Amino acid sequence: MCGIAGIISANNALTNYIEDLTNIVQHRGPDGAGVYKDEQVAFGHRRLSILDLSELGKQPMHYLDRYVITYNGEVYNYIEIREVLEKGGYNFVSHSDTEVIVAAYAEWGEKCLEKLNGMFSFAIHDRKLNTVFCARDRFGVKPFYYYANKEAFVFGSEIKQFTVLPYWEAVLNERKVVDFLVNDIIDRDEETFFQGVKQLRGGHFLKYNLDDHTFEIKSWYHLEKKDEYAGLNETAAIEKFRELFTDAVKLRLRSDVKIGSCLSGGLDSSSIVSVVNELLKEEGKTDLQEVVSACFENKKYDEQQYIDTIVKEKSIKGHKIFPDVDDLFPELDKLLWHQDEPFGSTSIFAQWNVFRESRKAGLIVMLDGQGADEILGGYHTYYGPYILSAWKKGNIATAFKRMRWVNGRGYGYKWIIKEVYKNAISTGKKVKLQNIREKRFSYIKEDLQEKYLENVSYNCFKGMSYQQIRHTNLPMLLHFEDRDSMAFSVESRVPFLDYRLVELCYSVDEDILLKQGTTKHILREAMKDLLPPAIKNRMDKMGFVTPEKVWLKTHREIFLQELNEAVKSLNGLINENIISLFNDIVEDKIAFDFTPWKVVVLGRWIRLFKVKII
Numbered sequence: 001m002c003g004i005a006g007i008i009s010a011n012n013a014l015t016n017y018i019e020d021l022t023n024i025v026q027h028r029g030p031d032g033a034g035v036y037k038d039e040q041v042a043f044g045h046r047r048l049s050i051l052d053l054s055e056l057g058k059q060p061m062h063y064l065d066r067y068v069i070t071y072n073g074e075v076y077n078y079i080e081i082r083e084v085l086e087k088g089g090y091n092f093v094s095h096s097d098t099e100v101i102v103a104a105y106a107e108w109g110e111k112c113l114e115k116l117n118g119m120f121s122f123a124i125h126d127r128k129l130n131t132v133f134c135a136r137d138r139f140g141v142k143p144f145y146y147y148a149n150k151e152a153f154v155f156g157s158e159i160k161q162f163t164v165l166p167y168w169e170a171v172l173n174e175r176k177v178v179d180f181l182v183n184d185i186i187d188r189d190e191e192t193f194f195q196g197v198k199q200l201r202g203g204h205f206l207k208y209n210l211d212d213h214t215f216e217i218k219s220w221y222h223l224e225k226k227d228e229y230a231g232l233n234e235t236a237a238i239e240k241f242r243e244l245f246t247d248a249v250k251l252r253l254r255s256d257v258k259i260g261s262c263l264s265g266g267l268d269s270s271s272i273v274s275v276v277n278e279l280l281k282e283e284g285k286t287d288l289q290e291v292v293s294a295c296f297e298n299k300k301y302d303e304q305q306y307i308d309t310i311v312k313e314k315s316i317k318g319h320k321i322f323p324d325v326d327d328l329f330p331e332l333d334k335l336l337w338h339q340d341e342p343f344g345s346t347s348i349f350a351q352w353n354v355f356r357e358s359r360k361a362g363l364i365v366m367l368d369g370q371g372a373d374e375i376l377g378g379y380h381t382y383y384g385p386y387i388l389s390a391w392k393k394g395n396i397a398t399a400f401k402r403m404r405w406v407n408g409r410g411y412g413y414k415w416i417i418k419e420v421y422k423n424a425i426s427t428g429k430k431v432k433l434q435n436i437r438e439k440r441f442s443y444i445k446e447d448l449q450e451k452y453l454e455n456v457s458y459n460c461f462k463g464m465s466y467q468q469i470r471h472t473n474l475p476m477l478l479h480f481e482d483r484d485s486m487a488f489s490v491e492s493r494v495p496f497l498d499y500r501l502v503e504l505c506y507s508v509d510e511d512i513l514l515k516q517g518t519t520k521h522i523l524r525e526a527m528k529d530l531l532p533p534a535i536k537n538r539m540d541k542m543g544f545v546t547p548e549k550v551w552l553k554t555h556r557e558i559f560l561q562e563l564n565e566a567v568k569s570l571n572g573l574i575n576e577n578i579i580s581l582f583n584d585i586v587e588d589k590i591a592f593d594f595t596p597w598k599v600v601v602l603g604r605w606i607r608l609f610k611v612k613i614i
Contacts, residue, residue, distance in 0.1 A: 002059070003028030003486075004070040005044035005161055006123050008132060008208055009152035015042035020164040022046055025157055027338070028072070028486045036060035036068050040210050041125050041132060043070040048489055050074065050365060053256050056094035063102040066128050071098050072157055073120030073142040074493065076251035081115055105133065110205060113220050117251065117498065121200070123155065132208040138221040138499050139371070139469065140187075140202025141478050147197050153208060153215065158483070159197055159340040163609070170611040171195040177573060178448050181598055182441060184344045187475035193341045194611070202475065221499075223466060229507035234515075237508045241501070242526040248498035249275045252367055260363030262354055262492075263291035263318070265306030267520060267531075267538055268369030268378070272495055274530040276367065277314045290317040292358050292366070294350040297322065301547045309532050321357045323350045325551040329558060332601075333608050338487040342601045343480060345594045346548050351484045359488040370481050371496040374468040375505040376520045377513045382464060383411065384419030386514055389460035391420075405517035409539060423458050443578035443599070461510040469502070549585075549592045556586055563596060566603025571613045574599055 003025035007015045018035055022044030026033075029046025036043040045059040051074070060070045075081070078097035081104055086092070090103050097118075104112035105124055110133065119141035123134045134155065136144045146155040147162050154162060162168045176193045179185050190198045200206055203221030208214075232240060249272060253259060261276060263269045273291055280286045291311065296302045304320075311318040328349055335352055336342070358366050373379050377386070383406045390399040406416050458464035468474055478494075485492035495501075505513060505522070515521035524536050552559055563582055567574050582596040583589075605611070 002048050002072045003046035003157045004072045004121065004123065004155070005157070006070065006132070006134075006155045007042045007152055008040060008154075008210070008213075010040055010213070011151060012039075014152050014165075015040075017164055017166075018042035018044045021154070021156060021161045024161055024164055027489055028157060030489050032058055034059050036062075036070070036125075038068075038125065038127070041068075043068060043123065043125065045070045048364075048491060049257070050491055051078075051254070051256055052094050052096040054094070057096035057098060059098060061096075061098050061102065063099065064106060066126065067102050067106060068125040068127070069098060069102040069105075069122055071101060071120065071122035073118060073122070073137065074254075074491070075101060075116045075118035075120060076254055077115075077117040079254075110135075110207075110220065113205065117500075119493070119497075121157070130210040132210065133205065134200060134208070135205040135220070136200045136202055138203045138223075139478070139497050139502070140199075140475050141482070141494060141497060143479070143482055144200040145192070145197055146200065146206070148215075149196075153213075159192060159194060160337065160609075162194075162197060170609045172606070172611050172613045174448060174573070174613075177602065178444065180342060180344065180602075181444060181595065183472075184594070184598075185472050185476060186341055186343070187479050188471050193605075194609075202470070223469060223502065223506060225507040226503050229504045232508055232512075234512050237504070237512050238522055238525045240504060241522050244498065244501045244504060245271070245495065245523075245526065246275055246279075248495040248501055249367070250279055251498070252493040252495050253279065255365050257364040258288075258290075258362050259365040259367065260290040260292060260358060260361065262358075262366055262368040263293045263307055263310060264369070265293065265303035265310065265535070266369070267523060267527075267535060268372035268496065270306070270310050270531055270535045271372075271523060271527045272367050272369055273310055273314065273316065274527060277316070278530065286315060289314070290319065290361060290363060292319045292321070292354050292361065292363065294354050295320045295322055296547055298547045298550060301550075306535055306538070309534055313532055319357050319361050321353045323353045325555055328551070329562070332604055335487075336601065336605050336608055339480065339483045341479070342598065342605045344598050344601075346551070346597060348480050348484065351480065352487070355485045355488045355490045355492070358485075358490050363490070365491045365493060366485065367493050367495060368481065369496060370477055370492075370494045371469075371474060371502075372520070372523070374465060374474045375496060375502050376523055377461060377465060377510070378520050380411070380519070381419065382461060382514060382519070383416065383517075384421075384423045385458045385461045385464040386510065387416070388420050388423055388458075389462070389510065392459060402517075409517040423464075440581075443574055443576075443581055443595075445573050445575070448573065461514070462506065465506065469506075548594065548597065552582075552586050552596065559596060559600065562600040562603065565607075566599045569603040569606045570599075573613065574602075 005021040007018050025046055029048045031049040032047035034045045043060040060068050062068050075097040078100040082100045085103050092099050119137045121136045121142040121144035125132050143157050145159050173193050173195045204219050206215055206217045261273050263273055293307045295304050387399050387402045403416055481492050512522050578599050585592055
């Protein structure tokens with residue numbers, strides 16, 4: 001896990017900025033730094049040593065006197081790929097996955113990507129063909145940003161790296177602001193909050209031609225149903241899930257440094273911890289297992305009873321941290337600087353504290369449950385598309401049956417019908433109707449609403465899962481996870497996003513995932529002999545939540561001050577109606593949402609990065 005940087009330019013003066021571009025992300029790699037310069041190409045690298053801690057694993061790495069690579073991530077099946085390449089005559093001098101990747105590219109070209117099981121972003125300079133090949137893993141677990149103009153093509157792991165360039169300035173992308181405020185989405189597509197700065201999407205590669213200084217971007221991975229999984233019955237699907245999930249966790253325990261796990265007490269993180277426990281038992285190493293958890297004194301937002309259950313039953317060493325609102329605003333600028341872009345709730349602050357505690361405990365690699373909700377239909381908002389998908393297929397009786405199942409889980413029919421309805425119409429219509437009723441978004445400059453509204457409705461269960469994996473929830477959550485962990489030089493690994501597991505869940509029948517109103521049925525059944533019943537049967541959903549509503553009330557004056565500053569900073573994009581909305585939320589006149597916090601963060605972000613509003 002590392003930080004990468006690159007400058008491609010015929011102007012040698014610009015390539016001299018590679019050291020600055022690299023060192024500004026020192027937090028991503030405190031264990032070493034390296035730079036490579038050619039006539040038109042400069043690569044930089046900050047190293048966080050995870051595999052092969054020797055000097056042989058340092059980067060940028062040269063291979064066969066032809067290739068140079070700068071790489072961020074982990075390829076978990078590098079041992080198996082290496083064995084194949086060795087049989088083909090390739091020799092290796094290190095024990096790193098980096099050397100395996102560049103050798104795989106030498107052998108198979110862009111097709112090597114299909115063989116990699118892991119999280120990665122990298123660039124390879126082929127000095128013979130005069131090209132630079134850049135790629136990102138299937139689901140975008142590891143970041144890759146680029147900025148291109150007539151002077152240069154520049155890339156890096158984080159947006160802040162571009163701030164060192166002499167010709168770059170931060171200019172607001174208004175479209176992303178509206179998407180963030182209305183839909184709570186920041187990573188829907190290649191665009192970022194900064195005009196001109198783009199991200200290479202997950203499952204895409206970019207090939208740069210140094211002869212004519214042009215580049216093309218292509219998709220190399222498509223999430224599709226697999227025939228080998230689509231026909232599985234419930235029993236076979238559960239068995240296959242158990243097999244793949246166990247192997248996904250096992251692969252992610254490959255490391256030359258200490259590994260721990262994030263434990264919220266929920267089904268996902270508890271499943272990972274339980275499988276790790278079983279794998280360590282086989283090796284007689286259960287004494288090595290450690291977990292880190294975010295807890296709160298307010299019992300409504302606290303999951304310690306579940307955390308303690310797992311820790312006690314598995315005899316694990318646990319670390320607890322208690323995020324405090326009094327630390328939130330003093331740390332907000334630092335948190336924003338690491339995130340690069342605004343974020344929609346204070347749960348990011350809880351996660352931030354977990355990774356800080358991980359580093360203090362010497363846990364350099366952490367396993368986390370990110371991605372489970374998106375591949376398993378774990379959010380209760382899946383109920384609407386679950387019912388609607390049956391209706392769309394003409395299975396009216398099934399649709400009503402599903403409504404009864406959801407009602408049996410404690411959800412009233414009024415809520416159920418609302419969930420179905422909001423996914424049956426476009427978001428644009430939905431927002432306009434809501435505006436008429438509540439003036440909910442009246443704090444946003446009116447012409448921006450009309451111009452940039454996006455459609456995020458889902459008319460079927462698998463459609464919602466696909467969009468959340470590829471465009472909405474998951475890319476955003478992975479963004480937060482990467483920055484929070486790397487801020488403290490911690491590598492976060494996400495077993496649920498092993499592509500084999502994702503493809504299985506996307507292919508099997510939706511009733512195996514969400515059965516009779518029970519979310520994540522396949523996971524619950526696959527883990528039933530490993531999880532305590534209190535956790536296996538949990539139907540509530542929390543995650544890294546914070547008592548934000550309580551914080552708004554107890555620190556009302558601070559939030560009001562921050563909101564007023566934000567309105568000034570946003571220069572007309574947001575108006576004084578946000579203050580009225582805030583007061584209505586605090587006084588329980590309308591339902592709670594995160595809008596005030598999002599506006600506060602936007603204002604802070606604009607001031608921190610000196611963003612121009614044009």
